[in-house]
Amino acid sequence: MRDALKAAGARFWLRDARSPAVLVEGLDAVADQDGLVRLDLRIEDGRVAAVAPAGSAPDGVDLRGGQVWPAPFDAHTHLDKGHIWPRTRNPDGSFGGALGAVMADRSAAWSEHDVEARADFAIRCAHAHGTVAIRTHIDTYLPMARGSWRTLVRLRDRWAGRVDLQMASICPLDRFAGPDGAAIADLVAESGGVLGMVTRHSGELHEDLPAGFQEELDLFFALAEERGLDIDLHVDESGESGARALREIALTALRRGFRGRIQCGHCCSLSIQPEDFARETIARVAEAGISIVVLPMCNMYLQDRVPGRTPRWRGVTLVHELRAAGVRVSVASDNTRDPFYAYGDLDMVEVFREATRILHLDHPFGDWPRAFSAAPAEAMGLAGRGIIRAGAEADLVLFGARFMTELLSRPQSDRVVLRAGRVLDATAPHWRELDAVVGVRG
Incomplete structure (x- = not known):
């Protein structure tokens, strides 16, 4: 999925995703037992261009039912x-x-x-x-x-x-x-x-x-x-x-x-x-x-x-x-x-x-x-953010986990972070970087 997203360019569909219904606007869909809705997302030039029912996208990156959340x-x-x-x-x-x-x-x-x-x-x-x-x-x-x-x-x-x-x-x-x-x-x-x-x-x-x-x-x-x-x-x-x-x-x-x-x-x-x-x-x-x-x-x-x-x-x-x-x-x-x-x-x-x-x-x-x-x-005075909706910045976190029990049972270390629709390649720094500051040897 990461490779497909990197190759997708600036305009693409995220197909067959799940998201918490309470974090999605502009979608008419029935939530499942976990409160998740199935949807397709259109990303264009760093923003969410469209929120559509699953099956709407003609092509794109297939999430195979994995979850998409707005950035925290x-x-x-x-x-x-x-x-x-x-x-x-x-x-x-x-x-x-x-x-x-x-x-x-x-x-x-x-x-x-x-x-x-x-x-x-x-x-x-x-x-x-x-x-x-x-x-x-x-x-x-x-x-x-x-x-x-x-x-x-x-x-x-x-x-x-x-x-x-x-x-x-x-x-x-x-x-x-x-x-x-x-x-x-x-x-x-x-x-x-x-x-x-x-x-x-x-x-x-x-x-x-x-x-x-x-x-x-x-x-x-x-x-x-x-x-x-x-x-x-x-x-x-x-x-x-x-x-x-x-x-x-x-x-x-x-x-x-x-x-x-x-x-x-x-x-x-x-x-x-x-x-x-x-x-x-x-x-x-x-x-x-x-x-x-x-x-x-x-x-x-x-x-x-x-x-x-x-x-x-x-x-x-x-x-x-x-x-x-x-x-x-x-x-x-x-x-x-x-x-x-x-x-x-x-x-x-x-x-x-x-x-x-x-x-x-x-x-x-x-x-x-x-x-x-x-x-x-x-x-924090940033109302309107933290929601998946048309026009919002495409700052998203993608998970392979399909259901809430899958999402909450593992650390999700394989998550993919999108910033303005692009894959974020950043990784958490190693603890050793602070050794000299906090006085750790070895």
Whole structure:
């Protein structure tokens, strides 16, 4: 198939494909038990020229029932932390252990050269796997953070046209109440970023709401409003019932009439709240138009980790209840090979596969495939992308797998990535490329 696609030129048909019906527009076809429709796609000069029922194409590249998905969008990552595990491990796999390890590594090793080498490596991985847009959170502790922001701006410009790179700040909420608050917001605005923070105080974990939380939250919203910035927050990343920031964020957005986009990540503690409180929180999130991004692999790794004891819960939020209330829900990679998550490769196919298993996004699959592409695209302000439709860019991922059980049972290492209708020859870089950066020998 790869050879046939390379030889097809700029105008050709993809024949006899399957795609999730919820990711296809302009096709009158009946979906099968997996929610897949059979179709032919016409590609012309880098775009999808036509979406037609299977059997319409007179010729072309025959996919023999294999699947075609729109390219994925990864709406929550940490490129500045990525791949430090070989030099700085998490001593016990806990959230607190991750915080301490990253703080130590940041102080000891985060030069612009170091961050750029690791972040570029990670983007190359994502690009080879098919991802077309990434939002990265950047540890924003002044003055050191200015170097990281300069680095990511350079990478954004370097990767323009191949991977759309967005940047959001991350630091504890109390940082915005001090003298650095306005300076952080200005840095974000000057860099074309998104204003972000984590809903805890410096040196603390996600437990009870910290003292002065509401006043600090209003100040944070005001900083975003004054600069016309969207907001992206790390929220309630624990199994503590006192971690109830999500509800207050939604109420604050409603009271202030906030006009920008808001995305909240993690929201783990929602799943252990009393049912009435959880329902009311979800209703307010839906009313405020807040998007939720779920990081199933990282949260399953970190949450409810106690030495010598089996975890009792999966560490993830109430995705089905949120989606049923009309909340936009995405899945994303989060951390990769750092103290917050020792694994990962910014492969959204892996993320969707594991999310399906961890979060039960199946039987039926419903509209959950949107969480891989269209939903994060909308949350990132890229509405209209992540859908297969006439006129869309032909950024696609092709699989030999015909059914969802085939797609989700293997890593799909034989996938073919099309960018603007052309086969992408990129491959994920070898780990050895980072040896000198992270101090690995041999």
